[in-house]
Amino acid sequence: QVELVESGGGSVQPGGSLRLSCAASADTYKSRSMGWFRQRPHQKREGVAATDKVGSTVYGDSVKGRFTISTDNAKNILYLEMNSLRPEDTAMYYCAAFVGVPAAWLRRVGDDAPLGGSWGQGTQVTVSS
Numbered sequence: 001q002v003e004l005v006e007s008g009g010g011s012v013q014p015g016g017s018l019r020l021s022c023a024a025s026a027d028t029y030k031s032r033s034m035g036w037f038r039q040r041p042h043q044k045r046e047g048v049a050a051t052d053k054v055g056s057t058v059y060g061d062s063v064k065g066r067f068t069i070s071t072d073n074a075k076n077i078l079y080l081e082m083n084s085l086r087p088e089d090t091a092m093y094y095c096a097a098f099v100g101v102p103a104a105w106l107r108r109v110g111d112d113a114p115l116g117g118s119w120g121q122g123t124q125v126t127v128s129s
Helices: 026-031 102-110
Strands: 004-007 010-012 018-024 033-039 046-051 057-059 067-072 077-082 091-098 123-127
Touching: 004 091, 018 026, 018 033, 018 091, 018 123, 033 067, 033 077, 033 102, 046 067, 046 077, 046 102, 057 067, 057 102
Parallel strands: 010 123
Antiparallel strands: 004 018, 018 077, 033 046, 033 091, 046 057, 067 077, 091 123
């Protein structure tokens, strides 16, 4: 069973920053690619960012230049650094572990296709003044 636990969500004003964390088991962290997606109520999923074991990264168009995905290999933690936050970034953010190429996974997220793999319970991010 793959277990992913997200943390770091909260409320922030527009222009602010947050860092999300995702703790994974060592086996999951070492064997899977990982990513973040988000979902607003009654809306389809949106791919945010993804990375693989060789450090390749890919971002959704709406977050490029503002969000950074990174990993701490010693702690088996995936991060999402979010800067210049906007009200439209408000969503539940999910960490996911998957097998495959990050760019392809991000496309599947955006196409609302079955993702495969696993994801956590999510952490809420709210951006408002």
